Amino acid sequence: MTTKKKTTNNTVYTQEVRERCVSRDTLPAKIGALFLSLIVFANASYSIAQSTTVRFIDANGKTVAEVQAQSQNKQVYLPVNAVKQVIDPATTHQYNHPRQRLTLKTKDRQIRLQIGRPTVSIEPGAETVTLSTPPILIAQQPMLPIDFFTQLLPILNDVEVIYNSSLNRLQIRPKGTLTAVETNGSQDLVIIVDPGHGGPDDRGCAGSTGILEKDIVLTLAKQLQWTSEKHGIQLHLTRQTDTKKTHFQRIQVAKQNRGQLFLSLHCNTSFSPYQKGIRIYVNNPKGQLRFPSTTKPALTGQRLKILAQADYLKQSKDFADALQTELNFLTETPIQIIDLPLLPLSDAYMPAVVLELGYLSNVEDLEKLSNAEYIVNIAQAITRAFQRYISSIASTQL
Template identity: 70%
Template structure:
């Protein structure tokens, strides 16, 4: 039993919390203590991520911590969730109270999640599974007046449907169902932003590529996002992939004896005119979705016949491998898919803002 307890203690303290910026660059990596499913950071972390000139005083007998930063005094009592901020006279309730570990005051990660927006006027997103906390400027993410979100129409294309199941997991889960559920969730979320959204299929129905593109064109879509899942012979292959329709991309076959198929030989029409914008959206997706993953997401350029007729920027997002146990588990987890939906929505905002900055002050052409 003793051995077990020691092992647990040493591994429990090892994982650091990584603070990253909006582009995914590491700002600080701070060794953390993990206790009772909560993550705690030393008080000095305040200097690293909130304010290098912050000072603090800790009253050991009373277990009271006073932090001075940016003209404010923040008072905390170990074991209590309520904190006071002077001179604002503001009180805040932390989701997790600060505690002492080895007689030192420790701040829960929630302290940073909740205080950073107030003290540094930023937006914070926390990924508890990967211990990543992203700090991003608030202004970037609220649509500006020139953004005219109502002018935007996004087409979401849940791949496959009807008799076409797409890939199937060994447990009998169909790609067509995963992508439709996520598309519907995404539609709801994006609509809340005031952006118009159309799905190429609302139900479990067959649709040809041509019909999908037709729906996109009829609804005057300005961006085509096709959702799929992957499968592989290797059970280890996993992760999200982003595919761009680039006629200059190459299809490589797994076997080195088979020649690569060069894209210029394929029929690629109007879509090529939107390559730059497709790349911008793919990059936005990559940046946002990287927050959810341990390893950076790959973007792959391919001549994609399915997208080649779409007269708008287009990207294929492969959400994960149904042949991989971890991916399958994630895609069956409502919290994970909600995080994916949020990341895609943020990518969309990022993309729209960048396009509008390029074309401002006039609205996108119709």
């Protein structure tokens, strides 16, 4: 369901000023009104509020609501009406101007806030929540900080919320999808994460700032291991340090640990500085099943090997889909999944996917991949993809 509603703050404000101008039709009053609007203008330019859009999306990436918001001092604020759109359509609100108190009434709760104060109280239950940013007034209208939604939504509705500040996206999903997976044995799925390259001779590609692919993917792999373990998913890394590993050694790690899913991490580079974005490659060995027309394909060892790997194609695609859904949350343009015979994975007898995190030859991608916060976000998205994949396996086994 998509509902669109635009904030009327600006219109309300302009109307107020206009009414003031019309009702007092004397010269001093006109000058007064002009003076007043100049002061307001000066104030407005002092603490600049810029309009922006916040998109609320569901667990599958579908837009639930798009809300016109204001950003001021690097914080995003939403109009009170947004509560109607995303929490409860029956919400009513009262704002007491002199006392600057705002009361929101949903079906079964009352939420009390005060402008400039971080404390929110919820009745019944006398629960209080301290927001990291208090609500403020913009153009005389009470505005709720984004924290109101990230911190209160999980309390009011049984949901979890993740916020992508660079894209102003808020994802609301049923509780449990971000926390530990249910103990039904399926979380014992053995996942191998392979940070590409390593060692002094194999640095992978490099960005103009000197940052190296081998370091980015290792940092991410370690972050991913930490995040996944926190959610009950064990990972095996093919390398823990900046060391050289052959393809054979990487596959050995997978085999020794009886891996059931192989995720290889890389970065891209291109001659074109415009080429950018995440790519997901699915290991599809059948894509390369080409034999010279003169020779009849025989069931050689090589061909058997290819056929054996093709058995994992569906699972590889399922995991790639899960990755795509979760990573799309972090990007402006939808991520592509590309089927390719992936030679480095030709001996991995398990579902296998290569994730190319971005182009180090592109300024935007380079900046993102050099940012520690972005790496944490990517690690969280991949962890959620693991959870999504694990629960899809669990549901087909029922």
